[in-house]
Amino acid sequence: MFGRILTVVTLAAAIILSLIIQSSSPATIGPVGLLAVFFLLYVIFVGVFTWLLYGLSLLISYVLKPIVLKRPLHSLPISHAYYYASVAALIPIILSAIQSVSRVGIYEVILITVFLVISIFYIRKRLQ
Numbered sequence: 001m002f003g004r005i006l007t008v009v010t011l012a013a014a015i016i017l018s019l020i021i022q023s024s025s026p027a028t029i030g031p032v033g034l035l036a037v038f039f040l041l042y043v044i045f046v047g048v049f050t051w052l053l054y055g056l057s058l059l060i061s062y063v064l065k066p067i068v069l070k071r072p073l074h075s076l077p078i079s080h081a082y083y084y085a086s087v088a089a090l091i092p093i094i095l096s097a098i099q100s101v102s103r104v105g106i107y108e109v110i111l112i113t114v115f116l117v118i119s120i121f122y123i124r125k126r127l128q
Contacts, residue, residue, distance in 0.1 A: 003054075003078050010047025013040045042093050049085035054078050080127055087119040 017040040024033065057076035064073050076084075094112055098104050 002082070006047050006050060006078075006082065010044055013043040013047070016040055017044065038093055038097070041096075042089055045089035045092055046082070046085050049088050050078065050082045053081040053085055053088075057081065083123050083127065084120060087116065087123065091116060 017037065020029070020033065020037060020040070026034065029037070054076060061073050061075040091112055095104055095108075098108055
């Protein structure tokens with residue numbers, strides 16, 4: 001059920017974003033419109049990253065199933081993939097926001113990577 005809701009919300013955000021992009025320009029849309037564009041991009045990235053993480057975990061668990069391990073590897077539930085994707089989806093939004101203000105350098109990439117690692121570590125600890 002959660003997967004269907006996530007898919008519908010992602011598709012609706014993509015449709016609304018395409019309508020906004022086709023009907024206005026960044027100069028005429030205003031600050032609220034720019035905020036809406038970034039929010040819709042975030043929603044789209046969350047949906048896409050969730051399905052990518054979920055599919056990748058299914059693929060890895062399927063490929064490693066014949067290998068005998070002490071503790072078998074299970075796929076990531078879609079709700080856990082959503083938690084990880086909600087943080088990972090911020091990365092392209094932050095990068096595009098930084099790029100719009102100044103250039104993205106190695107310092108900014110390192111800071112964003114540290115943010116991502118700390119966030120994933122925190123989510124991992126909360127899910128255990």
